[in-house]
Amino acid sequence: EHITDYRFTATLDGDDGVFVFYNESKIDVVLSFANKNSAVKPNKSVKMVVKNVKKWTAENPFLYDLKITANGELILEKVGFKSVFPLVIFGTPAVTSIISLGFKSGKFGLEKVLV
Secondary structure: OOOOOEEEEEEEEOOEEEEEEEEOOOOOEEEEEOOEEEEEOOOEEEEEEEOOOOOEOOOOEOOEEEEEEEOOEEEEEEEOOOOOOOOEEOOEEOOOOOOOEEEEEEOOEEEEEEO
8 A cells, every 4th residue: 555645734823833734645644744753643633833834935035844654655745834824905805725735546646736
C-alpha cells in the first residue's frame, strides 16, 4: 500500500501557526513537522500548533519542512505561514479565500491539486 491522497492547510492564529493535515489515504501515515511527530490514521486529521511561528514574507521566505512517511515511502513538502489581510472595498469586506493544497492519486501518480 502507498500514500495516495492527502491535503493540508496552514493558517495563522495571532503569533501561532495552525497546521492541519488530512490523511485521505487507506493507510496510516507518520508526519514530522516543526519538530513534532504524529501518526495519522486513514480518513483522519491531525492539528498541530506552532507557537511563535516564523511567518513567510517576501523579505524572509521561511518554509517549514513536512515529512510524510508510510511503509518505507517518504514524501517531502515545504509549508509556509503567511498573513492575508482582508480586502475592504468601499468599507465592505470582500470575500477572500485561503488556498489549500492537496494530492490525489491520478493517472500519472500523485497529482498536486487546489482543494
